[in-house]
Amino acid sequence: MPGTDDANHLLRRKIMGYIVAQAIFAVTELDVIEHLGDDAVEVGELAHRAGADRDALQRFLRVLVAEGLFEEPAPGVFAVTSLGALLRRDAPGSLRHLTTLMAGEAYQAWSMATHSLRSGQPAFDVVFGKPMFEWFNDHPAAAATFDTAQAGLVELRLLPLLERDWSEVGTVVDVGGGNGGLLNELLARHEHLRGVLFDQPQVVEETKLALTKEETRQRCEVVGGDFFSGVPSGGDAYVLAQILHDWNDEQAIAILRQCNQAMPPQGRLLILEQVIPEDGEPHPARLLDLHMLVLLGGREREESAWRRLLTAAGFETLHVSHSARSSLIEARPVAG
Numbered sequence: 001m002p003g004t005d006d007a008n009h010l011l012r013r014k015i016m017g018y019i020v021a022q023a024i025f026a027v028t029e030l031d032v033i034e035h036l037g038d039d040a041v042e043v044g045e046l047a048h049r050a051g052a053d054r055d056a057l058q059r060f061l062r063v064l065v066a067e068g069l070f071e072e073p074a075p076g077v078f079a080v081t082s083l084g085a086l087l088r089r090d091a092p093g094s095l096r097h098l099t100t101l102m103a104g105e106a107y108q109a110w111s112m113a114t115h116s117l118r119s120g121q122p123a124f125d126v127v128f129g130k131p132m133f134e135w136f137n138d139h140p141a142a143a144a145t146f147d148t149a150q151a152g153l154v155e156l157r158l159l160p161l162l163e164r165d166w167s168e169v170g171t172v173v174d175v176g177g178g179n180g181g182l183l184n185e186l187l188a189r190h191e192h193l194r195g196v197l198f199d200q201p202q203v204v205e206e207t208k209l210a211l212t213k214e215e216t217r218q219r220c221e222v223v224g225g226d227f228f229s230g231v232p233s234g235g236d237a238y239v240l241a242q243i244l245h246d247w248n249d250e251q252a253i254a255i256l257r258q259c260n261q262a263m264p265p266q267g268r269l270l271i272l273e274q275v276i277p278e279d280g281e282p283h284p285a286r287l288l289d290l291h292m293l294v295l296l297g298g299r300e301r302e303e304s305a306w307r308r309l310l311t312a313a314g315f316e317t318l319h320v321s322h323s324a325r326s327s328l329i330e331a332r333p334v335a336g
């Protein structure tokens with residue numbers, strides 16, 4: 001086709017990029033991938049199963065065939081590719097939860113991205129009238145969806161934490177532990193560990209229900225509070241998973257200082273985040289960096305920025321290990 005490779009075509013695709021994302025959100029919301037299963041299904045039948053308009057579904061799917069999520073082995077017959085199958089609810093490391101987190105309120109916040117560009121402040125607050133976590137406090141159903149999606153992504157991020165040597169740790173405090181998914185996994189795999197789950201009071205009320213295994217529940221204390229005012233003391237290790245990227249440097253240092261004050265001199269701080277590679281290459285963490293700005297005024301950080309932040313909060317960085325899905329930064333309080 002003439003002109004497909006030229007700059008005009010390339011740029012038009014980028015400008016219209018949110019159409020692809022929205023098409024993915026929409027077919028995910030109608031469970032199209034679940035309705036297809038492993039079969040190739042005629043679009044009329046698929047539309048019936050998913051409760052979609054036949055013509056619209058065919059047009060949505062053809063956009064996503066071009067994006068590699070579906071294939072059309074015969075005209076009007078569709079099947080899921082291995083890429084699309086990553087959105088299945090039961091796929092190991094399913095990315096379905098990521099679509100939940102990118103759609104809805106998050107997507108609406110992006111409509112005011114220029115505000116973030118001008119001011120360095122979160123667009124979410126302008127669109128919804130208050131900061132995101134405060135807004136969630138007033139909207140429990142949306143908060144529950146957010147918490148469930150966060151917990152669903154835990155599987156992707158957890159590996160560097162699980163692979164760590166926990167033999168020296170008795171009690172682990174999960175600061176901002178959400179609905180307990182991470183601690184659940186950790187305690188289930190390491191039977192000697194005791195856990196303290198710490199989050200906002202209204203979040204931990206829900207969390208008590210999420211600690212599914214009775215045996216795990218017995219080894220886990222659930223504490224409500226505000227990590228800007230203090231965090232539970234007495235832990236050997238303090239986990240901050242996807243917490244500090246929600247906040248700007250000043251706020252992140254304030255949270256880190258609270259952890260520093262709560263932990264013993266030989267304690268360990270374990271930060272699980274996406275670290276932006278310093279090489280300038282495209283990376284999902286770079287996109288997430290802007291997402292954190294638009295939603296929360298937060299940021300993703302390069303390793304050098306993490307080290308600076310930790311130093312400012314009275315920690316010594318011990319090591320940083322990178323895996324495909326997340327990085328684990330380990331630090332200890334500086335003596336004195």
Ligand SMILES: C[S@@+](CC[C@H](N)C(=O)[O-])C[C@H]1O[C@@H](n2cnc3c(N)ncnc32)[C@H](O)[C@@H]1O
Pocket residue numbers: 133150151154175176177178179182198199200203225226227228240241242243246
């Ligand atoms: C992005 S979620 C991360 C949840 C979990 N650590 C994970 O990895 O899935 C951020 C968490 O910080 C909690 N949070 C926000 N502000 C807080 C505060 N002031 N004190 C305690 N927790 C807070 C939220 O309730 C939420 O559960």
